[in-house]
Amino acid sequence: TEDPVHWDHFLHAWVVTRYADVVTVFQRFSANRTPTPEQLTALGLSSLTPLAQVMVRQMLFL
Known part of the structure; x- marks a missing residue:
């Protein structure tokens, strides 16, 4: 997909692919x-x- 953030039906999870977005996710989001x-x-x-x-x-x- 071309989207930097998209829902993956196989993984049942959001996938983030753009570097800046990945950095933001690691700094702000929780996987608890x-x-x-x-x-x-x-x-x-x-x-x-x-x-x-x-x-x-x-x-x-x-």
Whole structure:
């Protein structure tokens, strides 16, 4: 695509391709989408806590 920012249906994510936009994203945006162990417990999903403890320390590029 020609757009510097576009939604990728395969990745289910926004893709930023222009250098200046990438720099801005790294400085201003958050990728905090992984539930914390506390959030999982509140949702009744405490069995996933070990996985969440690993995931909150990772920066994944899919």
